[in-house]
Every structure is written in C-alpha cells, then in structure tokens.
Amino acid sequence: MNYVPGLGIAKGMALTLRRFFAPKATIQYPETAPDQAVRFRGRLQLLYDELGNVKCETCFQCAQACPVECIDMGGHDTKNRFYTHWGPAETYAERREESALRRSGRPVPDPEYIHFDPIDMVAAEEILEARDYDPRPMVGLLEEIQRAYGYLPVAVIKHVSHVTGAPYALVYGTATYYRHLRFEKPGRTVAVCRCTGCLIAGGGRIAKDLAAALHTEIGQSPAGKVALEELPAHIPGAASPLVTLNGKPQPNVTAAGAAAWGRSLAGKTVA
Amino acid sequence: MTNVKVLETPVRWHRILLPANPTAKPADLDAALKAGAWAAFTRAVGDMSAAAIVGAVARSGLRGRGSAGFPTGEKWRACALAKSDRRYVVVNAYQSDPAVLSDRVLLETNPYAVLEGAAIAAFTVGASEIIVAVRAEATDAIRVMEEAIAASEQRGFLGAEILGKKLEITASVKPLAGSYMLGEETVLLKGIEGRRGQPEQQPPHPATRGLFGKPTLVHHPQTFAAIPTIIADGPGGFAAIGSKASPGTVLVQLSGSVAQPGIAEVPLGTPLREIVDLAGGILSPHTLKALLVGGPSGGILPAEAIGTAYEYDALDKAGAHIGSGSIVVVDERSCVVDLAAVLTRFCADEACGKTIPCRIGLRRMAEIGARFCDGQPRGDEITRLTDLSADIVASRLCDHERRSTLPLLSVVRYFRDELDAHIVRNTCPAGVCQSLARPRAGAV
Numbered sequence: 001m002n003y004v005p006g007l008g009i010a011k012g013m014a015l016t017l018r019r020f021f022a023p024k025a026t027i028q029y030p031e032t033a034p035d036q037a038v039r040f041r042g043r044l045q046l047l048y049d050e051l052g053n054v055k056c057e058t059c060f061q062c063a064q065a066c067p068v069e070c071i072d073m074g075g076h077d078t079k080n081r082f083y084t085h086w087g088p089a090e091t092y093a094e095r096r097e098e099s100a101l102r103r104s105g106r107p108v109p110d111p112e113y114i115h116f117d118p119i120d121m122v123a124a125e126e127i128l129e130a131r132d133y134d135p136r137p138m139v140g141l142l143e144e145i146q147r148a149y150g151y152l153p154v155a156v157i158k159h160v161s162h163v164t165g166a167p168y169a170l171v172y173g174t175a176t177y178y179r180h181l182r183f184e185k186p187g188r189t190v191a192v193c194r195c196t197g198c199l200i201a202g203g204g205r206i207a208k209d210l211a212a213a214l215h216t217e218i219g220q221s222p223a224g225k226v227a228l229e230e231l232p233a234h235i236p237g238a239a240s241p242l243v244t245l246n247g248k249p250q251p252n253v254t255a256a257g258a259a260a261w262g263r264s265l266a267g268k269t270v271a
Numbered sequence: 272m273t274n275v276k277v278l279e280t281p282v283r284w285h286r287i288l289l290p291a292n293p294t295a296k297p298a299d300l301d302a303a304l305k306a307g308a309w310a311a312f313t314r315a316v317g318d319m320s321a322a323a324i325v326g327a328v329a330r331s332g333l334r335g336r337g338s339a340g341f342p343t344g345e346k347w348r349a350c351a352l353a354k355s356d357r358r359y360v361v362v363n364a365y366q367s368d369p370a371v372l373s374d375r376v377l378l379e380t381n382p383y384a385v386l387e388g389a390a391i392a393a394f395t396v397g398a399s400e401i402i403v404a405v406r407a408e409a410t411d412a413i414r415v416m417e418e419a420i421a422a423s424e425q426r427g428f429l430g431a432e433i434l435g436k437k438l439e440i441t442a443s444v445k446p447l448a449g450s451y452m453l454g455e456e457t458v459l460l461k462g463i464e465g466r467r468g469q470p471e472q473q474p475p476h477p478a479t480r481g482l483f484g485k486p487t488l489v490h491h492p493q494t495f496a497a498i499p500t501i502i503a504d505g506p507g508g509f510a511a512i513g514s515k516a517s518p519g520t521v522l523v524q525l526s527g528s529v530a531q532p533g534i535a536e537v538p539l540g541t542p543l544r545e546i547v548d549l550a551g552g553i554l555s556p557h558t559l560k561a562l563l564v565g566g567p568s569g570g571i572l573p574a575e576a577i578g579t580a581y582e583y584d585a586l587d588k589a590g591a592h593i594g595s596g597s598i599v600v601v602d603e604r605s606c607v608v609d610l611a612a613v614l615t616r617f618c619a620d621e622a623c624g625k626t627i628p629c630r631i632g633l634r635r636m637a638e639i640g641a642r643f644c645d646g647q648p649r650g651d652e653i654t655r656l657t658d659l660s661a662d663i664v665a666s667r668l669c670d671h672e673r674r675s676t677l678p679l680l681s682v683v684r685y686f687r688d689e690l691d692a693h694i695v696r697n698t699c700p701a702g703v704c705q706s707l708a709r710p711r712a713g714a715v
Contacts, residue, residue, distance in 0.1 A: 137465035140465050195370030196563055196597060197527060199617065200601060204609070204616065205613075231369065234370050
C-alpha cells in the first residue's frame with residue numbers, strides 16, 4: 001500500500017509554494033529579450049487580411065529561406081494556374097510519386113492534376129546530364145529545357161528537382177520569376193508595350209481594356225485562351241501605342257478601339 | 272542595327288561615348304586601333320600602377336552612370352582592397368527601361384570603348400574576368416560585342432597573356448532576359464549566377480561581396496566608356512567637361528511629343544531646355560506641359576522646370592533622376608494624373624516581391640492613382656499617398672521602390688491644380704480619364 005491520504009495535494013502545494021517564493025520571471029518583452037534556444041524560430045502561422053483572405057500567395061520565399069527545409073507549400077500559385085504542393089525532396093518524397101489513384105489508370109477526377117500528365121523525359125535527361133546535374137545555374141538550365149519542349153512542363157520541373165536535389169520551391173520560384181519562361185504551350189499571344197512612350201499614347205488603358213476583354217491579366221495564359229503578355233522592350237522604330245499579336249505589331253489598335261479588338265479576338269477563340 | 276536616330280549636338284560639346292563618325296563595321300579592330308582604341312589600356316598596363324589609375328579616376332570626378340551617381344574611384348578602391356583570390360568586372364548593359372535603347376547603341380557603335388574601360392578596371396582591381404550583361408533581345412549588340420572580344424583576344428589585348436605580360440583578363444557576353452529588375456546591380460549578379468533575381472541588402476556592396484561571393488565591380492557601360500578618355504587625356508581634362516559636381520557626358524534618349532525623337536550625348540549639367548531643343552523642340556502645334564525625366568520611375572516635371580540642369584543633384588532636388596537616361600516630352604493632350612497612375616502601376620507590376628513596402632506599398636500607391644483617374648477618391652488620399660511613399664522610401668531595400676514613388680509624388684508637388692480637378696471637381700482637364708467628365712469649354 002503506498003496510498004497516503006493527502007500526499008497528492010501536499011506534493012502539489014509544495015510545488016506551488018516553491019514557485020511562490022522563487023524569483024519572479026516576468027520578462028519586460030520587448031525591452032528585454034527572452035532567453036530562448038538558439039534555433040528557436042517561433043511558430044509558423046498563416047495570417048489573414050482584414051477581409052478574411054489568407055495572405056500567403058504561395059511565393060515559396062519562406063520555403064526557399066527555411067534553413068532546415070521544413071516548410072511545405074500547398075495552394076494555387078500567384079498566377080492562379082497550378083496547384084502546387086511539394087516540400088523538399090527528402091521530407092516529402094512520397095508526394096513526388098503519382099498517387100495510387102492515378103497509377104490505377106482510372107481517369108483522375110481532379111482537374112488540378114491535368115498539368116502533371118506524363119511527359120517524355122529523354123530530352124530533359126540529356127540536358128541535365130550535359131550539365132552534370134548541377135542545379136546552380138538554374139536559369140540557363142530552365143531556358144534549355146524550354147528550348148527543347150517549347151515550354152516548361154510541370155512534370156519536368158518536378159523531375160529536375162528530384163534528380164538535382166534542388167528544392168522544388170527553388171526551381172519553381174526561379175521559373176515563375178523570369179517572364180520569358182512559360183508553363184503552357186505557346187498559343188495565341190497578345191503583347192502590350194508598356195514603355196513610357198506607349199503609356200503616354202494610351203498603353204496603360206489599352207492593357208486594362210484588353211485584360212477585361214480577354215478575361216485575363218498581364219502574365220496569365222489560361223489554357224485554350226488568348227494569352228496577354230507585356231513586351232520586354234519597345235520594338236525599335238514601331239509606332240506607339242504598340243500592341244502585337246503573335247509577335248506582329250498591330251498598328252490599328254488604339255486606346256479607343258482596344259476593347260472591341262480584344263472582344264473580337266476572344267470571340268474567335270471560342271468559335 | 273538598332274533603328275534609332277543619333278541626334279546632332281553642338282560642335283563645342285564633347286563626344287566621349289558615341290563616335291563622331293559611326294562606321295559600318297564597329298567591331299573592325301584595325302580601324303578602331305587607328306582611331307585610338309586600346310591606347311589608354313596599353314598605357315595603363317605599361318606605365319601606371321593600380322593606385323595611380325584609381326587616383327586618376329577619383330580625381331576626374333567620374334560618377335556611376337547607373338542613376339545613383341556613386342563616385343567611381345571609391346568603388347574601385349573598395350573593390351581593389353577587398354581580400355579575395357578572384358574578382359569580377361560586370362558591365363551592366365541590361366537597360367531595363369523598355370523604351371530606352373541608348374546602351375544598345377553605345378555597344379553597337381563603340382564596343383571597344385566599353386571593352387577597354389572594363390579591361391582597365393579589371394587590370395586596376397585585379398579582376399580576371401569581364402562579363403558584359405546584355406538584354407537577350409539586343410541581338411546586334413551581342414553580335415558586335417562578341418566580335419570585338421574575339422578580335423581583341425586575337426591581338427593580345429584580352430586573354431591569358433596580355434601585351435606579352437603575365438596578366439589574364441578574359442571577357443564574355445551574357446545575354447539575360449525576363450525581368451525588369453535585372454537592371455539593379457545585385458539582381459543582375461543573381462541573374463548572371465542563374466538564380467531568382469531579387470536584390471540584396473547593401474552593404475556589403477558588390478564591390479566587396481558580389482558575383483559568386485567575390486568582389487565584383489559593376490558599372491554602367493557609359494561609366495566604362497569614359498575611362499579610356501580619363502586615362503588618355505588625364506583626369507583634369509575630363510573634370511572640365513560638364514558640371515563641376517558631376518563631370519562628363521551621358522546618353523539621353525528623347526521621345527514623346529518632340530519633332531525628332533532620338534539619342535544624344537550631352538554634357539551633365541546641361542539645362543533640360545537645350546536637350547529638348549536637340550530633338551527639334553516640342554511637336555507643333557502643341558505646347559509643352561511636362562517632362563518625364565528618368566524613365567518609368569522618373570519624376571514628372573512641369574514646363575517651368577525646363578531650366579533645370581540635367582545632373583544628379585539638381586534633378587534629385589527637383590524630384591526626378593537620371594534613371595534610364597530618358598526624357599519624355601509630354602504635351603497638353605496628356606493627363607499627368609493618368610500618366611503617373613499608369614507609371615506607378617507599371618513599377619508595381621515589375622517589383623520582384625522581396626520586400627513588403629515595395630510589393631504591397633507600390634500596389635496600394637497604384638490603386639490610389641487609379642482611384643484619382645476613376646473619380647472615386649476616398650477621404651484625404653493625398654496625405655495617405657505622401658505618408659505611404661515616405662514609409663516605402665524609409666524601408667526600402669533597393670532603389671526601385673524609392674524611385675517608383677516619384678511619378679505620383681511629383682504630380683502632388685507640381686500639378687496640384689490638375690489633381691484637385693480630379694479629386695474635388697471630378698473632371699479631367701485633358702479629357703483623358705474616361706470615367707470623368709471633360710470640363711465644358713470655358714469652365715475653370
């Protein structure tokens with residue numbers, strides 16, 4: 001029998017009394033910094049704005065910066081094109097494989113996964129081998145892959161991350177940063193010049209009207225629709241405002257007529 | 272070759288950057304040698320010590336042409352003193368402003384001046400590699416530059432054994448594409464390394480810790496192109512050109528409502544009026560309303576400010592900057608509020624997204640500008656605008672966000688009447704902002 005009546009409460013009260021006489025540990029934060037473990041980084045938390053939308057825009061910067069690569073991102077990317085959900089290769093290796101549902105051969109009901117259709121990796125493998133699987137000159141690597149495929153298939157980006165060991169966030173972040181790298185097969189593309197001369201001649205309003213008429217935004221190219229882009233530089237000698245369709249200048253597009261022109265383009269795509 | 276006109280300048284103005292008589296084959300080394308190319312480099316390598324060259328550059332008063340106007344000599348000294356086994360020299364010819372082609376023209380017409388300046392810099396700071404970063408779209412500039420490098424290597428001005436000495440300086444061209452922000456030096460270095468292009472906190476400046484973590488001298492091609500003249504004619508001769516605080520010449524691209532748009536080489540300190548006159552003045556029958564000085568992130572100066580000297584400090588005081596070297600002439604048909612709003616929107620779209628003041632602050636500024644143009648201002652927008660831009664400037668990481676506040680701020684400063692017409696009277700005096708009423712004829 002080791003049941004002693006009152007022992008429990010005595011133990012509890014002893015702790016309370018010890019704490020009662022111990023020095024008080026109120027830290028005048030933020031004037032005094034609390035004594036924390038060296039690697040303490042606080043708690044990860046997603047913040048919401050005043051309207052209740054989550055503020056994270058899946059830019060992958062925190063995942064890239066995380067020293068222990070513990071951050072995993074999921075969600076639609078900033079351009080609302082892809083559902084991305086990968087952390088570093090070692091932590092989330094299983095997610096790099098296709099799901100059991102997909103391996104079963106049945107049609108996948110989730111339209112988000114259409115982008116990840118199997119792709120012939122031979123060309124990508126050749127490029128990677130020639131570069132000795134070095135992910136450091138990332139832009140050059142992605143440019144070469146784009147030259148081979150015409151665009152950057154997501155499956156190939158995934159493969160690059162897998163075989164080079166570079167976190168997916170790094171590959172994806174670099175690919176989305178540079179505007180000449182694209183994720184879709186190039187289709188019909190309208191490009192607006194936004195140099196100062198064109199902006200004065202109404203380029204800003206043209207961009208706004210075209211975005212509204214094509215139901216898109218600059219930098220977005222939804223599948224099957226007309227892509228709207230920004231020209232990297234004014235074509236020397238071309239008149240302002242400059243709008244191009246598939247690289248050819250369209251001198252007849254003016255600030256007043258841009259909306260109608262955009263609507264006619266969008267209409268043709270549907271038909 | 273780039274289809275842009277090089278404007279005639281008065282004979283008394285010095286030509287340092289652009290050749291007075293452009294040749295059909297700018298990469299022809301024999302012709303260039305006859306015209307004096309590589310003479311300054313030969314002299315620097317043969318007779319001068321590194322300290323003497325840095326001293327000459329510092330005494331010449333040359334300031335970096337990439338907008339910030341940092342004294343070139345100090346940058347060289349910092350780079351030469353940084354301890355490292357390897358150093359780089361980078362020519363930042365990316366030129367992000369989509370409307371400006373002056374660096375392309377410089378590389379295409381005078382490749383040896385840029386190359387020679389970069390080689391002198393490399394010799395001085397002890398760098399063994401020169402990287403010329405050019406826009407991938409500028410195919411002619413890339414071709415001319417590559418030809419010039421190959422020809423120089425053949426004659427022993429570049430390569431493993433220079434002028435018979437044990438000295439190694441190699442040069443290469445690096446085409447880059449895909450981001451406006453690549454014009455910023457730390458972003459450019461990331462682009463060359465093949466990484467996502469986002470600026471870095473300075474210091475450490477690239478001069479002490481740059482490309483691949485090694486000391487790197489990054490300059491605008493116009494800075495490099497001035498170096499051979501400084502070495503050949505002595506620092507005193509160069510310091511006498513242009514204004515006292517910022518000597519030398521720069522390339523200016525004139526566009527907008529002018530009779531003859533084009534590129535001109537002007538001494539720093541020239542009044543804006545004389546520069547606009549080079550392009551044949553304002554397009555008749557229109558009247559001058561404003562000058563956009565400095566590209567998309569430049570300041571919108573009123574017609575009265577046309578006497579302002581075109582140099583770093585005077586422009587800074589007036590609320591503009593040299594920026595990309597662009598001057599856009601705006602006539603009475605344009606609405607400055609609309610112009611400032613679309614420019615801010617452009618700058619916000621081009622932000623790399625690394626810092627919050629830039630990514631969100633510039634977007635909020637663009638939204639305020641859009642509300643002016645739509646006639647839906649919320650209470651005291653101007654105070655909110657100035658407060659916000661002060662916060663952005665105070666917490667900036669690179670120069671992009673600091674400069675990007677200039678268009679709207681200069682409208683608040685100089686065009687208050689027109690702004691009030693939008694806010695208070697819901698009219699657009701120029702009749703550009705579509706959702707606002709055009710004032711009746713004769714109405715105030």
